Amino acid sequence: MKKSVLTRYRVMAYATAVMLLVLCASMVLKYGFDTGANATLVISQIHGVLFIIYLVFAFDLGSKARWKFGKLLWVLVSGTIPTAAFFVERQVVREVEPLLEGAPAQATA
Structure with missing residues (x-):
């Protein structure tokens, strides 16, 4: 497997996680303080696009690493849980x- 497969997964995992936290904060501002409705709309769309790219890259990594379905599903779902x-x-x-x-x-003991 090429290192680029892991690198692009890592980049998208971080980008998706950060945008999910930003989206959560903007939702608190929108519904808790009645401000930032336009910002929430833009942030949610950006997060949606990044999440789709994350799913593609995570699936690609999982198929090349030959993960079992449960592990692949956990990695895919982890992009929906903040942090x-x-x-x-x-x-x-x-x-x-x-x-x-x-x-x-790696040496095995």
């Missing part, structure tokens, strides 16, 4: 890095 994508991304990187082309073999 979960940050933690899942770290776990995915630790698991996928040894599978990259040219990665040094």
